[in-house]
Ligand SMILES: CC(C)[C@H](C(=O)O)[C@@H](O)C(=O)O
């Protein structure tokens with residue numbers, strides 16, 4: 199098969215980790231006789247510096263004409279004082295909206311060889327394996343009005359949490375589809391004892407559930423979910439929630455495993471190319487040192503193979519290679535444990551290619 | 555001194571744990587020669603059953619004429635299918651607004667004798683000692699509009715996150731005041747890379763900080779805060795944040811210590827009596843079994859002594875008694891560890907009174 203991949207390296211360690219993923223994709227291409235072509239474009243701080251905007255029109259064109267998008271990471275202290283529309287994150291928010299990336303999918307799995315790197319006790323996180331499905335193009339992130347005003351002489355600010363029924367439906371459906379291929383349980387997280395939007399969310403979840411009689415649905419309040427993730431993360435299979443709750447809970451969840459540098463994500467489009475990126479950020483403090491962990495990005499590339507290209511065998515091959523290299527004891531500095539010696543970004547990539 | 559305490563036992567284990575706290579307060583009264591009088595009133599499900607509303611006008615009157623309010627917990631499956639305005643939680647939201655309980659204060663401390671009950675590793679939580687200060691009468695909880703509408707033929711729902719500048723100011727000031735009496739560090743949590751309200755929050759925090767040059771201010775994004783609470787909770791002294799973020803983060807934080815049944819809270823009023831309650835809920839599954847842990851409510855009573863009545867010695871006496879009983883090995887069932895035998899709610903209360 200022939201596939202065009204748009205590559206947005208972004209800022210900080212983004213460049214280094216994406217390089218690793220591209221090499222792995224090339225190796226897969228040779229092995230399985232696929233033709234992957236890579237087209238680079240700018241996003242984030244680098245785009246602000248070169249084009250004056252965090253998401254240049256060109257970049258969007260390249261993405262729209264691709265079969266899938268591979269993203270590194272955006273952001274850094276250099277742009278932290280910029281006005282909102284000239285900040286790297288704005289590029290991320292814009293591309294989500296422009297490509298209709300409505301479903302952010304984050305698997306949370308524990309690598310057995312890394313259990314001891316977690317702040318949680320081994321018996322809590324052993325065999326944890328769930329997925330968070332976060333709505334990505336609605337809610338407080340995009341609702342209007344959003345701004346300040348003077349009301350009865352007082353300075354007031356509002357943001358708006360807004361959803362259409364169809365937006366809730368499609369993300370909840372996606373979570374049921376995923377649960378069907380897994381352990382058949384969906385935990386829908388909301389704040390139905392306070393928010394009108396959550397009460398509608400709960401209603402939609404009940405309706406969708408009727409069409410999936412083989413999948414169990416449970417509702418959980420977001421504050422309780424924040425507790426349960428720590429208390430007993432093995433209870434979860436697929437968690438589905440709105441944008442802001444998903445932002446908070448998925449970062450909390452990523453910390454459970456002690457493998458922040460290992461966790462991939464997919465942002466699925468409703469009608470075009472999907473986007474794949476590591477969940478870790480641009481980590482400016484360790485950029486250009488060749489010590490960043492490329493595994494999260496390499497596993498994101500595996501998700502791309504599976505979800506965008508339907509290449510299940512190829513995806514599995516990458517995942518197996520990663521596991522093999524970890525089992526052999528290789529570690530980048532972020533997860534290394536005394537007294538093991540850590541290896542570099544490029545060396546980790548080499549090892550994984552060898553293991554393919 | 556003479557003090558009137560309004561007592562809202564509420565539902566589930568609320569009744570049992572409040573009973574424990576009242577006994578301890580009486581013992582303190584005798585010992586230190588104070589006259590505490592207790593006036594009971596209804597709230598939550600019990601109030602719905604008896605008066606048809608979760609917060610009867612009578613109850614509010616009793617509270618308004620008190621020097622402080624002691625609350626058990628509200629809620630239970632019996633009322634879960636009720637319409638929003640007839641749900642026990644509504645009583646809680648209404649009393650917060652009616653009494654101007656703008657600042658929810660939750661200390662998160664680890665009891666050394668209970669370290670092993672935590673899902674986190676001992677080395678992560680040892681000596682954790684911070685306070686979460688949550689704004690309690692604004693934000694998404696009370697903003698208007700909040701409801702459904704048809705927009706261009708599509709069913710849409712909105713909730714509104716709204717704050718006045720003065721509402722931000724007073725809660726942030728409170729957090730600086732508290733930090734001044736502690737380790738002099740405030741972590742202000744927001745989502746300034748996305749929300750207008752957070753950008754204003756950050757601005758107000760900077761302004762307030764200028765008036766407290768002896769206190770350090772740091773800003774943290776809410777998703778990062780959800781990670782940092784697990785990764786390194788010892789970094790925190792005082793965390794201040796808006797209502798919904800505070801709801802999520804404070805429940806997450808309460809799970810760190812493995813002592814959910816031990817954590818108290820205060821909800822401070824801007825202009826009248828403050829309210830004190832355990833952070834655990836009504837736990838209907840263990841109600842009326844005399845096994846609930848009364849310590850969270852007893853420690854909430856200690857906060858009342860300190861913060862509403864200025865009785866520092868008396869507060870300390872209660873806290874010391876609790877520590878002593880724990881150190882002696884007494885545990886209620888929620889925190890008992892094999893092979894220790896657990897004691898009942900009433901027996902735990904007796905032990906603490908003895909230790910006074
Ligand atoms: C950078 C930021 C806008 C973004 C978000 O909040 O969605 C990030 O935290 C994420 O989760 O991808």
Ligand SMILES: CC(C)[C@H](C(=O)O)[C@@H](O)C(=O)O
Pocket residue numbers: 391392421643646647801
């Ligand atoms: C019961 C509910 C409305 C309440 C809240 O969300 O504030 C509770 O979770 C709390 O934290 O006191």
